[in-house]
Amino acid sequence: MLKGLYTASSSMLANQRKLNVISNNLANANTAGYKKDHAIQESFPEMMISLIEQGKEIKQLGSLGTGVRLQETALDLKQGQLYNTDNQLDFAIEGNGFFVISTPAGLRYTRNGNFTLNQAGQIVTKQGYQVMGQQGPMQTITGREIKVDERGQLYLGGMTGDRFLIVDFPDGNQLRKIRDNLYQSTEEGEGLTAGYQLKQGYLENSNVNIIEEMVKMIETSRYFDSNQKVITAYDSSLDKVVNSVGRLA
Numbered sequence: 013m014l015k016g017l018y019t020a021s022s023s024m025l026a027n028q029r030k031l032n033v034i035s036n037n038l039a040n041a042n043t044a045g046y047k048k049d050h051a052i053q054e055s056f057p058e059m060m061i062s063l064i065e066q067g068k069e070i071k072q073l074g075s076l077g078t079g080v081r082l083q084e085t086a087l088d089l090k091q092g093q094l095y096n097t098d099n100q101l102d103f104a105i106e107g108n109g110f111f112v113i114s115t116p117a118g119l120r121y122t123r124n125g126n127f128t129l130n131q132a133g134q135i136v137t138k139q140g141y142q143v144m145g146q147q148g149p150m151q152t153i154t155g156r157e158i159k160v161d162e163r164g165q166l167y168l169g170g171m172t173g174d175r176f177l178i179v180d181f182p183d184g185n186q187l188r189k190i191r192d193n194l195y196q197s198t199e200e201g202e203g204l205t206a207g208y209q210l211k212q213g214y215l216e217n218s219n220v221n222i223i224e225e226m227v228k229m230i231e232t233s234r235y236f237d238s239n240q241k242v243i244t245a246y247d248s249s250l251d252k253v254v255n256s257v258g259r260l261a
Contacts, residue, residue, distance in 0.1 A: 020242040026053050027236040033085055034229045037220045043193060045123030046218035048225075050086045089184050092123075092219040094211060100158050101127045101135065104216040107208035109178040110201065112144040113137060113194060119144070120194040121179065121187070121201065123216055139192050145174030146203075162209040178204045 030051040040046040094104045103125030105111070110121035120141075127143055130136045135143045135150035142149040145166070152158055156169040164176030179201025181187055187195040 020239040023239045024236055024243070027232050027239070030232050031229065031236070034225050034232065037225050038222065038229070040193075041218055041220040041222050041225075043124070043218050044126050044215040045092070046193060046220065047090075047092075047123065048088045048218070048220045049189075050088055052084050052086055087184055087187060087189070088219060090219045092217040094214045094216055096214055098213050100213060101129065102213055102215050103127065103160065103176075104211045104214040105178065105208050106211055106216075108180045109204050109208045110180065110195065112177045112179055112201070114142040114144055114149065115194070119200075120190065120196055121181075122194050124193045126215055137192070141192075144177045146177050147174050150174055150176065160210060160212045162211070163205075164210045176210060178208060178210070180204050180207070 030053065033049050033051040037048045040048075091106070094106060103111075105123060105125065110123060111125060113120045113122055122137070124137075127135050127137060129152060130140060130142075133152045133154055135152065137143065144150065150166065151173065152166070153168045153171070156171070159167040160176070161167070164178055166173035166175065181197060181199075181201050186197050186199055188197070190196050
């Protein structure tokens with residue numbers, strides 16, 4: 013009986029963690045450049061249950077599940093839809109790649125191209141982190157029009173500036189989400205010269221499908237509630253067994 017309690021509780025724990033992943037996806041449904049996560053569950057090994065009676069043939073009763081766990085959270089890098097903002101400091105990457113951001117903790121990466129300028133005229137994120145070009149932080153000149161072509165080349169009036177540093181990661185599993193819609197990687201990304209287009213005046217929407225995530229949330233909540241009822245039933249049975257044994261004694 014206790015085995016059933018452990019099986020149901022492991023499922024509740026896995027589904028609670030899955031609900032946290034879904035809730036985070038829904039909370040960032042309108043965050044530019046956000047990439048959703050998938051919660052991947054794994055079953056523990058099943059056990060074969062047999063009926064063994066003295067002098068009789070062993071009878072196979074079937075298998076018994078021993079619970080599940082959340083194996084990993086997989087990042088979905090599917091392209092989100094682009095939408096026009098008419099803001100010269102908004103940029104969207106159509107295709108592969110990430111912007112490179114310089115933070116106090118080192119280089120980080122993002123698909124969120126919602127940038128601004130700091131007092132020094134550098135292109136920065138909303139948190140004030142410098143956006144990197146191929147020669148260093150992306151620098152503008154006060155009073156000059158900012159134009160960027162599809163390859164990320166910056167033009168300042170009649171002058172040519174730096175080019176946005178766009179990198180990609182062949183193995184997306186090495187990316188880890190951190191705060192401010194940034195990613196951290198254990199390895200440096202590969203610089204891209206093709207396979208993408210940079211769109212000025214656009215932002216990339218998150219790739220979260222709200223209806224799909226809501227369906228997942230309802231389904232997972234039902235699994236959670238079902239296992240909770242199983243635990244309640246086991247608890248009630250154990251209570252009756254203990255009290256009945258006590259009275260008989």
